[in-house]
Amino acid sequence: MQKIVIKGGKSLKGSVSVSGSKNATLPIMAAAILSDEPSIIKNIPFVSDIKTMSKLLHILGAKTEIINHSINIEPASINNYKAPYELVKTMRASYYVLGPLLAKYKEAKVSLPGGCAIGQRPINLHIMGMQKLGAKIEVKHGYIIAKAKKLVGTHIVFDKVSLGATVNVMLAATMADGETIIENASKEPEVLDAINFLNKMGAKIQGAGTDILKIIGVKKLSGVKDYSVIPDRIEAATLITAAVVTKGKVNIENLNAEHLTIFFAKLRETGVKFNIQGNNVQILPYKSQIKSVDIITEPYPGFPTDIQAQWMALMCCAKGQSIIKETIWENRFMHVLELARMGANIKIDGNMASVNGVKKLSGANVMASDLRASAALIIAALAAEGYSEINRVYHLDRGYESLDEKLRKLGADIKRESGGS
Numbered sequence: 001m002q003k004i005v006i007k008g009g010k011s012l013k014g015s016v017s018v019s020g021s022k023n024a025t026l027p028i029m030a031a032a033i034l035s036d037e038p039s040i041i042k043n044i045p046f047v048s049d050i051k052t053m054s055k056l057l058h059i060l061g062a063k064t065e066i067i068n069h070s071i072n073i074e075p076a077s078i079n080n081y082k083a084p085y086e087l088v089k090t091m092r093a094s095y096y097v098l099g100p101l102l103a104k105y106k107e108a109k110v111s112l113p114g115g116c117a118i119g120q121r122p123i124n125l126h127i128m129g130m131q132k133l134g135a136k137i138e139v140k141h142g143y144i145i146a147k148a149k150k151l152v153g154t155h156i157v158f159d160k161v162s163l164g165a166t167v168n169v170m171l172a173a174t175m176a177d178g179e180t181i182i183e184n185a186s187k188e189p190e191v192l193d194a195i196n197f198l199n200k201m202g203a204k205i206q207g208a209g210t211d212i213l214k215i216i217g218v219k220k221l222s223g224v225k226d227y228s229v230i231p232d233r234i235e236a237a238t239l240i241t242a243a244v245v246t247k248g249k250v251n252i253e254n255l256n257a258e259h260l261t262i263f264f265a266k267l268r269e270t271g272v273k274f275n276i277q278g279n280n281v282q283i284l285p286y287k288s289q290i291k292s293v294d295i296i297t298e299p300y301p302g303f304p305t306d307i308q309a310q311w312m313a314l315m316c317c318a319k320g321q322s323i324i325k326e327t328i329w330e331n332r333f334m335h336v337l338e339l340a341r342m343g344a345n346i347k348i349d350g351n352m353a354s355v356n357g358v359k360k361l362s363g364a365n366v367m368a369s370d371l372r373a374s375a376a377l378i379i380a381a382l383a384a385e386g387y388s389e390i391n392r393v394y395h396l397d398r399g400y401e402s403l404d405e406k407l408r409k410l411g412a413d414i415k416r417e418s419g420g421s
Contacts, residue, residue: 003391004404007413008363008384011285012248014410016239018255019045019401020069021232023093024190027167028197028229029053030096033062033075034104034174035201037223042070044229045401048394052091056083060097078105085111085142091398095164098126098146099171102135108146112139125162129169132156133176153178153217161299163188166213170194174203176217185213188300189259193230200224233259234306235400236281238375241310242407243283244272244290245317245383250410252281262303266311269293270318290314292322292357299328309335309376316344317383318357326351335373338366342380342388363388368395375400382412 020043030053032039044050046069054064054071060081063074081101088094088111101108113123127137127144132155135148153176158165166186171194173180185191187209195208201224204216236255243250244267257264257276267274270290275282292315297305305328315322316339326332333353336346341364345356363386368374374396381388390396393416396403404414 001391001419002393003389003417003419004378004393004396005415005417006363006378006381006388006390008361008382008386008388010246010382010411010413012243012246012250012382012407012410012412015251015253016406016410017253018231018236018239020229021045021190021193022047022049022399023232023234024193024229025050026053026093027096027171027190027194028227029057029071029073030100031171031194031198031201032073032223033057033060033078033097034100034171035221035223036076038072038074039223039227040070040072040225042226042228044069044071045232047397047399047401049091049093049398052087053094056087056094056097059084059087060101081105081108083108083110088113093164095123095126096168096171098130098144099168102130102146102148103151103172103175106148106150108144110144110146112142112144125158125160125165126168129156129165130172133169133172133180151176151217153180153215155181156183158182158184160184161186163191166191167194170198170205170213170215173215174198174205174217174221175219178217180215180217182213182215183211185211186299187211189230189233189256197224197227200227230259231255234304234372235403236260237263237304237307238310238379238400238403239406240267240281240283241314242379242382243410245314245379247285247287248283248410249285250283252283254279255281257281262301263307266293266295266303289317289319289357289359292318292320292355294323296325297328305329305332306372308332309372310379312336312346312353312355313339313376313379315355316346316357316361316380320357322355322357324353324355326353334369335376338369338373338377339380341366342384344380360385362386365389366391368392371395371399375403378403378407382407
């Protein structure tokens, strides 16, 4: 086990570049197996979730090779249609192979993902979508067993917005007979990126960026030799929040500010000064405490649930009281108790958190419960007096590429050590 040790109180200064989006790369990797031809996907982040998906594709029979920040996927040799529990339990997005395997090979056996630290994530919308396309689904011994003589286009209406279900059903529908309409589809930038990749493969998908997708099935898809994944908006917001909480002056490079419109609107309300210039954002230093600002997490273009924990860490250092309402996951306040160890004043009432800002946090030994909680604890530790130890940082490594190294280059007193719990 490893831990991250931080001595807080240092203002961050300099420039840092945002990595490619993990949440965009994973569905694109799954989409690549719809073709018999190889694809090369660039600007991928070097994080453990990407390595897990690469391992899964290898288990299915595909050839994969990661070189620097690119992955080459050769799917022609796929001969296994099972995604085992051992991999799906470590990364829920492994179930993205369900749609492509069913579309191309007419069968798939994918482990149920179960729950995780931030709450249950039911897969019923995925199953409903596949059934409406004509698949026969059985759930046996913890596996979804899907078979279809052929998939046929249909009209699907999701009763709630789901990025995962939108992607999985869309992947299956790309090679179905006829036309598929998906209503109440996810509008997340990561879905748009997957659509752009699929259309470059030869898919016919209309409505990208809206909540109604129209998919006309095709018989065959081609490989894509040069596709670059979008920047990771969650990492960008995390780095920005770290710069703000340390009253630093930092240039955040290689981001898409349009993907973070609501985040920047809320940041502006706090009184923080920043400049957006193309793909770069400059965070300017300030002297007094920032203002407390309320947020409600919602599907895109609302405030992202994946930035809620980081925002809470920032609000711990703000002046006054803020209300944070979590509407996406029912158990995504597990970082609250750990922030309290650092002197935060937070009260929970169901899916709402009341955060009363304090003048100074104190260093403490804390434990990460999930990916975004890890980032929140690091942000709090950067602002705190004294030393903090963040344990279970394997959560962090699932979705952030060398976050500790990036922060160190900006002047943070941060190091990774062995011996964490």
